[in-house]
Amino acid sequence: MNENGARPSNRLPRAWPFSPDGHRTRPARVVEAQLLSELALRSKGHWGYSPEFLEACRAELSYGEEQLLSERMRFFVLDSARRIVGFYALARESATEFELEALFVEPACIGRGFGRLLIEHAKSVASSMGGTKLVIQGDPNAERFYVAAGGVLTGTRESGSIPGRFLPTFCVDLT
Helix, strand or coil: CCCCCCCCCCCCCCCCCCCCCCCCEEECCCHHHHHHHHHHEEEEHHHCCCHHHHHHHHHCCCCHHHCCCCCCEEEEEEEEEEEEEEEEEECCCCCEEEEEEEEEEEEEHHHCHHHHHHHHHHHHHHHHHHCCCEEEEHHHHHHHHHHHHHHHHHHHEHHHHHCCCEEEEEEEECC
């Protein structure tokens, strides 16, 4: 229940309309799991990580049918000119807390506002589902991006791929 006594909805829009510039954010399709995994690795590679580092991240950045069909997670892609230019995954942690599990943009599209469209969409979806808090574990190279999106640096968390590597965590107040 939210502060108004209403039960937060788990229902999401089937597709968000195209914006005037031709971009559309929509739920990811199960058949796109491999495409999203490949995009995540390409996007991570944008930051100049070594092939060995990227290989160590492969399992954590790979998405399968079970994840895309999960009741706990929601995946959305950003289409531009009928191709996927980015995606994010949102996980419900509690009635009011969500975690941004992934946010990746095609390397050629980084810096063109697509990441901003995705994070704003994620905040809107989490809020519409009763969320008041969005937690993010981000790549150190994306710290400025998450702060600009309203994130407050809250600490660090150990990487799921590289033992001993700690990544910044952020919290976005959705109220």
